[in-house]
Amino acid sequence: MRRRDILTAIGGAAASTLPLRAQPLAVPLIGYIGPESPEPFTSRLKAFREGLGESGFTESRNVAIEYRWAQGQYDRLPSLAADLASRKPAVIVAAGGAPAALAAKAATSRITIVFEMGGDPVALGVVDSLSRPGGNLTGVSSLSVEVSRKRLEFMHELLPSATEFAVLANPTSPTVDSQLKNLHAAADALGVRLHVLSTSDEREFEAMFSSVSQLRAGGLVFTSDPYFAFRSQRLAALATRYRVPAITQSRDFPIAGGLMSYGGDFTQSHRRAGLYTGRILSGEKPADLPVQLVTKVEMFVNLKAAGTLGVTLPPSLISSADVVIE
Amino acid sequence: MTRRRLRFSGLFQKYFLVLFLAVVIPLATNGVSEAWFGYRDQRTTLDQLLGVEARSAAAKIQGFLDGITNQLGSLVQLPWTEEPDEQRRIEALRLLRQLPAIVSLTLVDGAGRERLYVSRIGLNRTESRANRSENEAVAGARSSRLWYGEVRYYRDSEPYLTIAIAGNRPSVGVVLAEVNLKLIWDVISAIKVGETGHAFVLDAPGRLVAHPDISLVLRGADEATLAPFRAIREVIRRAGEDVATSWDGQGEAVAAAASPVAGPDWTVVVEQPLSEAYGPIYAALWRTAGLLLAGAALAGLLAYVLASRMTEPIRRLEEGTERIGAGQFDHRIHIATGDELQRLADSFNTMAAELAISQERQERIAKLKRFLAPQVAELVDRKGDGVLEGRRTEVVAVFCDLRGFTAFSARATPDEVMSVLSEYYEALGRIITKYAATLTSFSGDGMMVLVNAPVPVEDPAVHAVDLAMEMQQCVQELVVGWRARGHRIGFGVGLAIGLATVGPIGYESRFDYTAIGTVVNLAARLCASAADREILADVAIAEAVNGKRAMIPLGMRSIKGYDEELPVYGIPFEERRHTA
Numbered sequence: 001m002r003r004r005d006i007l008t009a010i011g012g013a014a015a016s017t018l019p020l021r022a023q024p025l026a027v028p029l030i031g032y033i034g035p036e037s038p039e040p041f042t043s044r045l046k047a048f049r050e051g052l053g054e055s056g057f058t059e060s061r062n063v064a065i066e067y068r069w070a071q072g073q074y075d076r077l078p079s080l081a082a083d084l085a086s087r088k089p090a091v092i093v094a095a096g097g098a099p100a101a102l103a104a105k106a107a108t109s110r111i112t113i114v115f116e117m118g119g120d121p122v123a124l125g126v127v128d129s130l131s132r133p134g135g136n137l138t139g140v141s142s143l144s145v146e147v148s149r150k151r152l153e154f155m156h157e158l159l160p161s162a163t164e165f166a167v168l169a170n171p172t173s174p175t176v177d178s179q180l181k182n183l184h185a186a187a188d189a190l191g192v193r194l195h196v197l198s199t200s201d202e203r204e205f206e207a208m209f210s211s212v213s214q215l216r217a218g219g220l221v222f223t224s225d226p227y228f229a230f231r232s233q234r235l236a237a238l239a240t241r242y243r244v245p246a247i248t249q250s251r252d253f254p255i256a257g258g259l260m261s262y263g264g265d266f267t268q269s270h271r272r273a274g275l276y277t278g279r280i281l282s283g284e285k286p287a288d289l290p291v292q293l294v295t296k297v298e299m300f301v302n303l304k305a306a307g308t309l310g311v312t313l314p315p316s317l318i319s320s321a322d323v324v325i326e
Numbered sequence: 327m328t329r330r331r332l333r334f335s336g337l338f339q340k341y342f343l344v345l346f347l348a349v350v351i352p353l354a355t356n357g358v359s360e361a362w363f364g365y366r367d368q369r370t371t372l373d374q375l376l377g378v379e380a381r382s383a384a385a386k387i388q389g390f391l392d393g394i395t396n397q398l399g400s401l402v403q404l405p406w407t408e409e410p411d412e413q414r415r416i417e418a419l420r421l422l423r424q425l426p427a428i429v430s431l432t433l434v435d436g437a438g439r440e441r442l443y444v445s446r447i448g449l450n451r452t453e454s455r456a457n458r459s460e461n462e463a464v465a466g467a468r469s470s471r472l473w474y475g476e477v478r479y480y481r482d483s484e485p486y487l488t489i490a491i492a493g494n495r496p497s498v499g500v501v502l503a504e505v506n507l508k509l510i511w512d513v514i515s516a517i518k519v520g521e522t523g524h525a526f527v528l529d530a531p532g533r534l535v536a537h538p539d540i541s542l543v544l545r546g547a548d549e550a551t552l553a554p555f556r557a558i559r560e561v562i563r564r565a566g567e568d569v570a571t572s573w574d575g576q577g578e579a580v581a582a583a584a585s586p587v588a589g590p591d592w593t594v595v596v597e598q599p600l601s602e603a604y605g606p607i608y609a610a611l612w613r614t615a616g617l618l619l620a621g622a623a624l625a626g627l628l629a630y631v632l633a634s635r636m637t638e639p640i641r642r643l644e645e646g647t648e649r650i651g652a653g654q655f656d657h658r659i660h661i662a663t664g665d666e667l668q669r670l671a672d673s674f675n676t677m678a679a680e681l682a683i684s685q686e687r688q689e690r691i692a693k694l695k696r697f698l699a700p701q702v703a704e705l706v707d708r709k710g711d712g713v714l715e716g717r718r719t720e721v722v723a724v725f726c727d728l729r730g731f732t733a734f735s736a737r738a739t740p741d742e743v744m745s746v747l748s749e750y751y752e753a754l755g756r757i758i759t760k761y762a763a764t765l766t767s768f769s770g771d772g773m774m775v776l777v778n779a780p781v782p783v784e785d786p787a788v789h790a791v792d793l794a795m796e797m798q799q800c801v802q803e804l805v806v807g808w809r810a811r812g813h814r815i816g817f818g819v820g821l822a823i824g825l826a827t828v829g830p831i832g833y834e835s836r837f838d839y840t841a842i843g844t845v846v847n848l849a850a851r852l853c854a855s856a857a858d859r860e861i862l863a864d865v866a867i868a869e870a871v872n873g874k875r876a877m878i879p880l881g882m883r884s885i886k887g888y889d890e891e892l893p894v895y896g897i898p899f900e901e902r903r904h905t906a
Contacts, residue, residue, distance in 0.1 A: 129481075131544055132545070143446075147446070150448075291483070295426070295506050295508060296426055297446050319417075
């Protein structure tokens with residue numbers, strides 16, 4: 001009689017734990033919002049997952065990630081961010097530039113947001129200060145936006161006799177004004193003139209290159225912008241076709257056959273965004289995590305492209321280059 | 327019963343406690359002292375270990391700075407000319423690439439003019455010739471060759487340091503490098519102290535220069551963040567030789583040691599969680615505690631067994647004595663401990679056996695006394711039944727009876743008769759007992775008493791004479807009373823000495839001790855012929871007491887049953903005078 005009572009009790013206890021085990025909430029959810037499609041993000045996602053892994057989280061093992069991609073249509077970002085916020089994830093990761101970060105910030109003031117961007121997050125109004133971000137945001141910024149002027153300097157160093165350069169800007173970028181201001185100041189210091197061309201649509205790229213080749217511009221300098229960075233392949237192909245010496249922010253450009261790149265190391269910034277995401281999941285407060293600046297700025301040059309373009313890279317550029325693609 | 331139980335448990339508890347403590351106290355003392363010395367040793371070891379870790383960490387931080395300054399030295403080898411130095415520009419750009427921590431380089435010539443500025447972020451400048459001689463870094467490097475600035479926080483977050491190096495001649499100029507100290511992270515995060523310990527770097531005012539958690543460094547000059555680090559450094563400074571223990575930012579107890587980095591006047595602190603640092607101590611403590619517990623349990627068990635073994639015989643003794651005390655003399659206490667307790671048990675057993683014998687004797691005496699004079703009973707008891715066995719010996723037979731009793735008993739009421747007889751026998755019984763004589767038989771008012779058998783007495787004739795005299799004295803006193811009540815009763819005694827066969831006669835459950843022989847007949851006859859107030863004895867008595875007691879020869883008398891006349895003696899006695 002007694003034993004039966006105990007067995008019944010055990011059975012009851014087991015039965016009561018069963019629904020608990022079936023709870024899907026055991027695995028935290030990350031909402032990931034990117035401005036492009038997954039393909040150009042492959043290397044960045046890899047870095048992000050590495051960082052996440054370093055802080056003890058592995059996708060589909062102890063964390064779930066739900067992705068939202070704007071497919072290059074940056075005006076879709078706010079609605080995607082709002083949709084993601086409605087899923088009530090543990091943390092939202094806004095990667096690939098300021099637009100995604102700003103869209104996420106507008107979507108929620110409650111869910112923690114970890115951003116990955118290239119501009120100055122204070123100047124863009126994403127956070128109040130780097131050391132004490134405050135609010136529900138923190139993240140990583142590469143120095144890409146700040147170094148646009150260095151790109152002009154390198155192009156000038158490559159072509160010291162040229163007096164005019166073309167600059168390509170994305171008018172929809174929140175950092176476009178500050179970058180152009182910097183570039184004009186640098187142009188004044190270097191004693192060169194700038195032709196500023198604007199586009200926010202890849203269908204205009206070809207016409208853009210065509211017009212640069214018409215100009216007497218020595219070379220083309222791209223402002224830092226994720227929209228351009230994610231279209232490095234196409235830009236490299238166009239630069240080769242129109243024989244335009246060009247420099248962009250992303251290493252993908254010289255790797256794809258472009259001439260040069262100078263910008264922040266995105267693998268570092270995405271990895272650190274992953275690390276911060278893991279730390280937030282582990283219970284740390286975003287206010288305690290200062291915004292990180294990725295100090296590593298890398299320069300890639302493609303000697304083959306230089307040969308095709310008929311330009312000679314001076315020793316100073318070769319010395320400065322972190323990677324020289326032969 | 328309750329008291330016995332209490333006394334029992336008390337003794338058990340005492341033994342148990344003493345035995346238990348005898349084992350546990352040395353065990354505990356040993357365990358505790360071992361733990362304490364282990365703890366002291368471990369502290370010393372830990373201090374040395376952490377000291378080594380701290381020096382090693384400081385050497386690594388120094389190595390990080392040396393890696394920068396050594397490379398920078400190559401930029402201040404050759405003297406400046408008035409011409410732009412393209413070679414040195416390329417060298418500077420190469421350095422900028424090779425040393426990611428350097429954000430910018432400024433080269434100043436011997437006259438203090440800026441000749442070259444290269445930066446990762448800002449625009450490069452060549453031959454600006456701006457006067458930098460007032461710059462504190464330039465001045466500092468000129469006076470001490472190698473100059474370290476103070477740590478600054480770029481935008482209140484990223485720590486930066488200016489390093490300036492002058493060449494060995496003034497004309498080679500000075501190189502200034504802006505170093506982003508965040509890059510020490512690679513060095514500091516690689517330093518592991520034990521499994522979970524780490525290192526961090528503070529500058530002289532106590533700002534955080536490097537920490538494995540970069541987010542702490544990036545908080546800049548945040549007092550709340552820096553306070554625990556400064557506290558640890560202060561604790562280490564005060565601890566001196568001993569190992570320093572404090573709490574880190576997360577409130578975890580840590581052991582820490584520090585070592586200086588000479589150039590920039592920094593302090594490298596290594597810390598290890600106490601839980602890990604004292605891991606071996608804790609393990610040893612747990613082990614000791616486990617052994618102590620096991621030892622205590624074993625000691626408890628042993629003490630229990632021993633105390634039981636010690637108290638069990640005592641309990642048996644107690645129980646045994648109680649049973650013996652209760653008269654159970656056949657009870658034996660079985661203790662085979664081979665010690666004093668066994669001896670005690672044996673003597674208890676012996677005592678019980680003796681008590682049994684003694685009791686048996688007492689019972690037998692009590693039984694014998696009902697038939698025999700107490701002296702006979704004692705004799706029988708002492709010498710065994712043998713004394714009662716039939717034999718031939720010299721005895722004095724004393725006969726006595728009341729005169730006129732038959733007539734009295736016919737007249738008087740039964741109560742009166744019984745009262746007279748009761749007084750009579752009471753008085754005589756006392757005298758018989760006193761004289762160790764044996765009452766062999768009585769019937770009605772007459773009785774026969776034997777002297778010298780079975781209890782031998784010294785000088786039986788005199789003894790018997792005294793007995794007879796006292797009988798007369800006593801009975802005559804009673805007679806006075808009886809006569810006063812109108813009963814005409816007298817008392818006569820006859821005695822004779824001679825050989826007779828004595829022994830028990832009767833059947834299985836009823837035996838009388840008696841004497842058979844002429845002396846008995848003679849005594850009976852003498853009694854029969856004795857008048858009131860008269861004691862008649864034969865010639866043998868008279869001869870035996872001659873000179874010892876007064877005898878009055880009464881001449882020859884014919885005695886019934888005897889053919890010739892026999893000489894008869896009267897024994898005078900003194901009547902007691904009563905005032906009544």
